[in-house]
Amino acid sequence: MTPRQRRIALVVGILGGVSLAALLATRAFQDNVMFFFDPSQVAAGAAPLDKRFRLGGMVRPGTVARTAGSLDMQFVVTDFQRDVPVRYSGVVPDLFRENQGVVAHGKLGRDGIFVADEILAKHDENYMPPEVARAIKEKHGGVMPVNPDIRSGPRT
Amino acid sequence: MDWTWFHRLASPPHIYRVAGTLTPWFAWPAGLLIVSALYAGLFLAPPDYQQGEGFRMIYVHAPSAWLSVMIYGVMATAAAVGLIWRMKVAHAAAASCAAIGASFTFVSLVTGMLWGKPMWGTYWVWDPRLTAQLVLLFLYLGYMALRSGIDDLGRADRASAVLAIIGVVNLPIIRYSVEWWNSIHQAPSVMKMERPSMPFDMLAPLLMMLLGFTLMFAAVMLVRVRAEVLRRERGASWVKEVVS
């Protein structure tokens, strides 16, 4: 091997070694790296039920119920396979909406209700003007599809 | 294989002259693109159906985040070339990238926090994407600290090059964190194989801003490379011709 080939091998070796280490580390800490668990993972027992954890999914349309005169509210988080009811008291972020992503931080009670003390909204990667969104919703019976075709709206 | 052409191409006086010639060719289109993108992004693009006017954050956040990752790739590639071919100009190029990259990593974090507060409901969470981006900032800062901590230039070049190459592992983690692990951060809207998840009116200013920022980085880097090459070659005879 020429000295240059040796240096190439060194660079490749460093990259390979560090990649392997990173792969092993992230696999070992998979559960800790997960920012949230979806309802199916919770049902499968993947979430740490004895501790506080984050529950993520979509806010099922028509399930948001607020108690008049207080900040108490209840809604259902779904991944379209399983549902988890959530109870929360407090202010919600701007993007907290029905049929939108949500991440609730709290603890799952014995009654199966997740009691959250922090609600974060998670938005998706789709951007479109309000008129386009309205047109797409109308086409799909008033519900935004999971993968909306942004070209199907009117020209703005 | 004969590499003399490669080394001649990378000779300091040649690079110094070429960098000087190229700089305006990157700088002016960059300025033009960024100003037009600002106008289009703030005045022409329609508001988003979910985020309203707040979505306009994307026009500063996404280009800085793109630069932060792209510049690291350039820096690590230059460092590897410097290490393998013992090329001083490549080390100078790598060293020129660090401060630029660190500054845009900082911008991506700050603009992301200012987006996260109204949209997600928090400035910061220890989410995989956000944490990996913070690690990127520390990689840049560590690279600069390591360089400034070693007096001997050749040793500083080699040691910092190894650090830069090690840090490359973080780049796919940043990119794919939103797919590998559940993350609060949304998936990419533009930097993916499929069609962008954005109509043309919103997409055009973003693409202009991405290109403008990339060209701006090229121009800034070329100026920094000239400075770095000049500093390293102070005593050389070609420098005497340049400065006199």
Added chain:
Amino acid sequence: MKDFFAMGGYAAFLWPAYAVTFAVVAWNIVAARRAHQEALLEARRRLSTDADGDAS
């Protein structure tokens, strides 16, 4: 115009973000040019001290 600056209520987040971004862009341009000027100055200084050394 007032509506434009209000940004639908996101002014307090949007404008600081734009300000930070373009402040950093400006800093990058200024810092790079200053580094080049300083390197030129330093090379010139060295050249003149070398010339002095030759003369003595």
